[in-house]
Amino acid sequence: MITVALTKGRLFKDFLKYMSENDLADYSTALEDETRSLYTIVNNVKFIFAKGPDVPTYVESGVADLGIVGSDIITENPFNILNVSQLPFGDCHFSVAALPGQESFGVIATKYTNIAKEHFKNKKQDISLIHLNGSVELAPLLGLSDGIVDIVQTGSTLKDNGLVEYEKIMDIHARLIANKRTFYTKEDEIYGFLTEIGVIE
């Protein structure tokens, strides 16, 4: 049996859509189970449902063999894992955003402090960072920060809060990650699963 760590939110919905578009009804039907159970077994594959930032923790330790996670998560906090491939969903990007007319950025609020720190360091701009856990768009509206570094997908959250993008920092995609040891010790099962779901040929 192999174990695959998934997130519970957007990426999970994208993965289900990918499974149903690729005629993998066995998986999509079983995964659509509406109970609060945090794992399910389909065709000898155990899927566990975790928070995004915890997916690489399960994979690094080897209690999960594979994981699906946003590249934002593993860029913000590097893990000792195999970064196997990009998946065809979960596309979005990181941007610096602020109220229109903002002239300089001294204070930035973000959930992603390492990515923000690196970005401004590369631009040789001295900033202070405020770490928030969500709803970061509030910070410039309330004067807590001059701007934010955050994920933008449709742009609706920025627009609905009167903020604009100043700079795109990097693209984000869903990634398939694997444990460095079991990727080889469970090679047949892992390759079987990845071939079945069309991630490798």
Ligand SMILES: Nc1ncnc2c1ncn2[C@@H]1O[C@H](COP(=O)(O)OP(=O)(O)OP(=O)(O)O)[C@@H](O)[C@H]1O
């Ligand atoms: N608009 C978006 N906002 C945030 N993340 C997005 C967006 N669009 C795509 N993503 C991707 O989705 C990932 C989050 O996936 P998902 O929502 O399944 O995780 P989660 O841990 O269940 O979520 P949450 O943190 O919202 O509870 C992010 O790491 C990012 O790569």
Ligand SMILES: O=P(O)(O)OC[C@H]1O[C@H](OP(=O)(O)OP(=O)(O)O)[C@H](O)[C@@H]1O
């Ligand atoms: O460009 P959009 O399609 O509007 O998506 C971007 C928004 O989605 C994410 O927030 P999320 O809903 O995960 O909530 P959070 O603010 O609590 O992190 C992200 O932090 C933005 O706020």
